Amino acid sequence: MNSDKVLDAKGLACPMPIVRTKKAMMELESGQVLEIHATDKGAKNDLAAWAKSSGHELVSDIEADGVFTFWIKKGY
Amino acid sequence: MSVKAMNSKEVARKVIEKKELFILDVRNEGDFADWKIEGENFDYFNIPYFELLDGVEEIMDKIPADKEVIVVCAKEGSSIMVAEMISDEGVDVSYLEGGMKAWSEYLEPVKVGDLKDGGQLYQFVRLGKGCLSYMVVSNGEAAIIDATRMADVYVNFANDIGANITHVFDTHLHADHISGGRKIAEATGATYWLPPKDAGEVLFEYAALEGGNNVVIGNSTINIHALYSPGHTIGSTSFVIDEKYLLSGDILFIDSIGRPDLAGLAEDWVGDLRESLYKRYRELSEELVVLPAHFMIIDELNVDGSVAEKLGTLFAENHGLNIEDENEFRSLVTENLPPQPNSYQEIRETNMGKIMPDEDKQREMEIGPNRCAVR
Numbered sequence: 001m002n003s004d005k006v007l008d009a010k011g012l013a014c015p016m017p018i019v020r021t022k023k024a025m026m027e028l029e030s031g032q033v034l035e036i037h038a039t040d041k042g043a044k045n046d047l048a049a050w051a052k053s054s055g056h057e058l059v060s061d062i063e064a065d066g067v068f069t070f071w072i073k074k075g076y
Numbered sequence: 077m078s079v080k081a082m083n084s085k086e087v088a089r090k091v092i093e094k095k096e097l098f099i100l101d102v103r104n105e106g107d108f109a110d111w112k113i114e115g116e117n118f119d120y121f122n123i124p125y126f127e128l129l130d131g132v133e134e135i136m137d138k139i140p141a142d143k144e145v146i147v148v149c150a151k152e153g154s155s156i157m158v159a160e161m162i163s164d165e166g167v168d169v170s171y172l173e174g175g176m177k178a179w180s181e182y183l184e185p186v187k188v189g190d191l192k193d194g195g196q197l198y199q200f201v202r203l204g205k206g207c208l209s210y211m212v213v214s215n216g217e218a219a220i221i222d223a224t225r226m227a228d229v230y231v232n233f234a235n236d237i238g239a240n241i242t243h244v245f246d247t248h249l250h251a252d253h254i255s256g257g258r259k260i261a262e263a264t265g266a267t268y269w270l271p272p273k274d275a276g277e278v279l280f281e282y283a284a285l286e287g288g289n290n291v292v293i294g295n296s297t298i299n300i301h302a303l304y305s306p307g308h309t310i311g312s313t314s315f316v317i318d319e320k321y322l323l324s325g326d327i328l329f330i331d332s333i334g335r336p337d338l339a340g341l342a343e344d345w346v347g348d349l350r351e352s353l354y355k356r357y358r359e360l361s362e363e364l365v366v367l368p369a370h371f372m373i374i375d376e377l378n379v380d381g382s383v384a385e386k387l388g389t390l391f392a393e394n395h396g397l398n399i400e401d402e403n404e405f406r407s408l409v410t411e412n413l414p415p416q417p418n419s420y421q422e423i424r425e426t427n428m429g430k431i432m433p434d435e436d437k438q439r440e441m442e443i444g445p446n447r448c449a450v451r
Contacts, residue, residue, distance in 0.1 A: 015154040018126045041440065042150050049104050050126040 001072050002037035010039045017043045018050055028074045036070045077163040082146055082170040086337040088203050091115045092381035098143040100247045102158050111444045114374040126153035131160040144169035150352055151175040162401030179204040184231050187284025191318045199382050206371050207253050214294030219243040223256035241266045247325030249274035251338040252417040254438050255427050274311030279429035297354045304437055308334035322364040328384050329368045330376040335450045346406050362388030408449050418444045
């Protein structure tokens with residue numbers, strides 16, 4: 001999946017993956033996609049809930065070898 | 077203002093002593109709704125930590141000035157962040173050390189009573205999950221019943237009181253939590269007993285626990301008398317200890333009764349459940365003190381933190397023991413069941429030795445409340 005920016009949040013524990021994601025999103029334009037790599041197991045639920053409450057869209061996510069990858073599209 | 081760590085033991089004391097506490101729970105709304113720290117005089121406010129990344133000004137009016145405040149999250153990291161922000165606003169605040177993960181694993185040992193020959197019976201209350209396990213001690217020997225996966229807690233406790241663990245029992249194959257029975261048996265050389273009717277698919281060695289078995293702990297008089305009482309599972313077995321205590325496993329609780337569906341056979345087992353509760357238990361002395369494997373709600377705790385009640389009192393007051401009509405009973409235990417526990421199939425497979433998830437995975441499988449009862 002195409003992304004406009006990639007954030008490496010691997011090895012970071014909660015709350016850092018979301019703190020970094022929020023910061024990275026501020027640098028994107030509406031409609032652009034941020035790709036996030038994280039290893040924290042809580043990240044999935046939290047990112048989904050955060051995206052929803054901040055008006056972004058969690059477009060897709062996968063898990064492979066203990067690494068979660070998320071694609072979040074910035075809201076308008 | 078200062079931020080301090082509060083550990084699960086301190087929170088447990090507040091639950092048992094019915095102290096006041098204000099819990100600012102910064103987990104997701106769904107997680108909070110599913111499961112939280114229960115206390116009779118606790119107040120709550122839930123807002124996910126990621127709503128607070130820009131500051132806590134908006135919620136400061138929700139935080140009472142006259143109560144002790146603790147911030148709680150899943151593992152601890154986010155609660156420290158939020159606690160520091162609140163402290164910066166001028167309020168003293170604590171965070172829960174290790175988060176809900178630690179709370180779920182904390183066991184509070186409570187002495188239930190002395191046994192006739194000078195031995196003791198302890199109940200280990202897992203407040204975060206409602207699991208109850210037991211240690212019978214006599215003459216330097218100890219037996220453990222329905223151990224949680226935190227095996228070290230029992231081994232260390234036995235060491236501290238100078239007892240060798242010689243027997244470990246599970247009243248049934250658990251579906252809501254991972255048993256520490258096998259781990260304790262391996263660490264101490266104790267015999268691990270399981271009811272064979274629940275252990276058909278178990279992949280390790282165990283001693284067959286059957287109705288009528290008597291196991292002697294210590295060198296003299298403590299009898300652990302096994303009583304076959306199917307219904308929650310087909311193998312479910314209760315114990316009468318010292319002719320005074322009835323360990324009822326997941327068959328009978330203080331304010332509810334066991335559910336028959338967690339191994340997939342509700343319709344088949346409902347008759348067994350009725351037979352156990354309405355016939356076999358009726359034949360026992362009403363003076364026996366019932367010690368179940370779970371509690372459901374914090375109201376079931378006695379003032380000392382134990383969960384125990386006389387069988388006669390339960391016959392009078394527990395709704396599940398007072399349904400005359402068999403069809404009504406059948407529909408209660410098969411139709412209005414609460415959701416099944418998280419990961420209960422995987423938990424059963426772990427307890428059979430079929431899968432061996434690592435500790436992180438085991439922890440994750442057990443997260444959330446237990447749901448073994450129907451009311």
